[in-house]
Amino acid sequence: MITSPAFVIDPAVLRDHGITPDEYEKIKQLLGGREPSHTELGIFSVMWSEHCSYKSSRVHLKRLPTRSRLVLQGPGENAGIIDIGDGWACAFKIESHNHPSFIEPFQGATTGVGGILRDIFTMGARPVAVMDSLRFGPISSNSGLSVQPGAAAPTQAEIHKNHSVMEGVVSGVASYGNCFGVPNLGGETKFEPCYSGNPLVNAFALGLVKKNEIFYAKAAGAGNPVIYVGAKTGRDGIHGATMASEEFSETSEAKRPNVQVGDPFLEKLLLEACLEAMQTGAIIGIQDMGAAGLTCSTCEMGARGGVGLEIEMDRVPQRETGMTAYEIMLSESQERMLLVAQKGREAEVYRVFEKWGLDAVQVGHVIAENTMRVLEHGNVVAEIPNQALTDDAPVYKRPLQRWEPPVPREKPEHIQWNAGKDHTSDLRRLLASSNICSKRWVWQQYDSMVQTNTVEGPGAGDAGVIRIKDSQRGLAMALDGNGRWCYLDPRLGAMHAVAEAARNVACAGAVPVGATNCLNFGNPEKPHIMWQFSQAIDGITKACEELDVPITGGNVSFYNETLGEGIYPTPVLGIVGIIEDIRQAVHPGFREAGKTVVLLRGSDPGDMADAEPEFGSSEYAKEILGALWGYPPALDLEKEAALQKAVIEMAQAQLLDSAHDCSDGGIAVTLAESAFSKGMGIKVNLVSRGLPSEFVLFAEDASRMVISCDRGKLHGIQQVAVKYGIAADVIGETVPEKIEISVDGAVAVSANVNELHKVFEESLEKALRTEPELVAAD
């Protein structure tokens, strides 16, 4: 072993590499007592980073349910895979790119999308849909009160910064996905003060693959060639994974060079070339170079196959001169893949990559020892047992400390309920609020229709739906997460994220079959953050078990803190469902006048003692009352499961005209949203059961949906409801033009649908247009 003589490992070097003294002792022990070389230290630094090793989360993630009869591949590969029937499978996963997106919003977001797409097609699946879950700080000063404890109202400078982060992220997501040619089916965009210094960019992707054509990131066969394909390696992104494993400070912007730069055109070529090369049958295993680049793909492919990879740095295509082994191994340059081919069939692989104008170079070969060996100019610069970097990476059982949010659990006294008040203006304000309003400004920048499979695109509501060509089937997918609820109660909040994503998928008529999670949290070294994390895992576990949706993979993003201020704990769930016959897909919008409107309800509304603390976590409390108190709504998972099964059965029996989940803003917002798609009105009466009208209209009780149907199908619907033990109350009918919602017979909301629709549609754009109109310079 040759180490650089000039290189001395002292505490400062270790600190720069994010390695603790204890970890360093363990490294030496795993290397048989010797000191690591500079390159080896870099390799350990990225592989043992929180981002790659999951060292704080691993003990908790083990609790997640990961199996069902449809799961073909659970966590541990590049993406999870579910059997969807007819010989098809789908690969899907969600990943965060929060840290880079704050430092360099456009490139941070593009490379987030690029990374998740590679995770999908490295498994042999063609990406057919993406979605994203975005969180930003407030974009207007009047968007409710700042409910983050101790935080002042956002300043103009903060708002402008949030605008520019949002603009950059959205155009980054758009630029990458549009060029790559994958439809973006929307997702969710939410705003809270806690995301001002730490936006969340979670990208979800889904791909289709024939069940017998799945590829794995597993090397095999000593002597087989290791081939590097795609973009050349540069100095970008070095220590990106390490950066994602620490908090932000004032100096974080100086880390801009750590952010990689994406090229979607190259990725499109890489996709086509990889899928075509896989068809040759000459490829044994393949893995993308994402976080920790060549390092990660080299040791993981070896580890999975119980073999080793030996690679020579001089052969790696480089776009800069004078790169050291350290830099090459740690570079996170985008659009690269590493594959192992059958010896003697290299030419078949090269031919395909040459056709697509891409580099494909043999950089090494498979060796029998379970070791990663790196050579530079023929000299060994790193030789590390694969297990030392993967299975033997540190695992921490970090201390947990139960935590109470600094928020009252009871309603503040100054807030009074107004029985019988006209709530039209409340509804208008909610529809205009940043969390509820139409995100058209966002998703209209995304190509949502390329590949001509989009049955339900972004905007209309609950889930994205695509058809599968040459098959009757379709897939539905939804993303959900509610940070504010998780802040109040991480376990219950996380259960809601699962329940709502699954409910959204069920609303489309699809059976939820698999989930992926993106867990965005603060600094895990703080016991209360670790407690939030553990609670959230418990919540997800419970809900996934009850709703029968296994977790097939995902991503943990810790250290989402700036200047010591953490974000709301924000687990985001992506759930995929199967529609057996795409013609039975249900849309969220009312279709025509004269249809019966029914409220499906899993659980009964509680009394005042239950309802009041729950109302404090609603959008109404935040936006209209400028307050936050209490708890998330109660959730009975058994009833939730019954509701979902019922609506799916109704969809399959073609009893439904529309189905839309009740969530943010309560039933009033749900009704308005369903009315908007065709400019339909409604005349509805709701029963108060003695609760204030605010609760009746705007409370966010779980397990509810608004459906519409032909009067003649009501009987069938009620039969299904009885079968599953859920309530199906007729609340009114669709009418032309006017939205009229009464409570106990007294009109509480009355407005023209087009007027409300305009408010809903335009408010985001208005909030973002704070600058005076540009005037031509000459």
Add this chain to the structure above:
Amino acid sequence: MKFGVITFPGSNCDHDAYWAAQQVSGQKAAFLWHESHDLENCDAIIVPGGFSYGDYLRTGAIAKFSPVMESVRKFAASGGLVLGICNGFQILCESGLLPGALLRNVGLKFICKPVHLRVENADTPFTSACHKGEVLTIPIAHMEGNYFCDESTLAELQRERRIVFRYSNAEGEITAQANPNGSLDNIAGICNAGRNILGMMPHPERASAPELGCVEGLRIFESLATALATK
């Protein structure tokens, strides 16, 4: 009858056009590789949407130099039917097969949404299944769809009835509000003097099945199929 769909590196609507062409004609379609001069005896050529050569330099600017485009020029010169969709329209303009250029949208953002198009000329091989003044709903998805040409070219296009589609509202009125990208004279699609080359920014292949919410784009493909059958 056979449709040929060109694949450039970066084309991402080639499969969609292929699918739509096959669906309608019920006949053959073939992918044509950018590096080949061979049009494989296709009867109509579709230059599909996407980001050919990454749209580096300028949209369509590199594609015009590709070997396949040399053959397309010859094919078009001999009266062959050529349909350019989105990036395909941009490529046809860059190649000089159609006049004018597609600039960046006035809003400076990518726009993807269904728009209304008024059929201005039903007397072309691409629109014979429509009638003049009819309003079609077809999606757009582009960053550079803002059609521009000089005054004399515009006058020529108008005089020769070569503006085939214009952005309109649902009632067929040509208004500034209905113009999504700032196109001169609300132009969404134009043809050459010979009526055998059409370039359009909207994507007819995306409005091609009931599940997708719209089928009116099929009219373009139906028209083409009719033109080929009677040729």
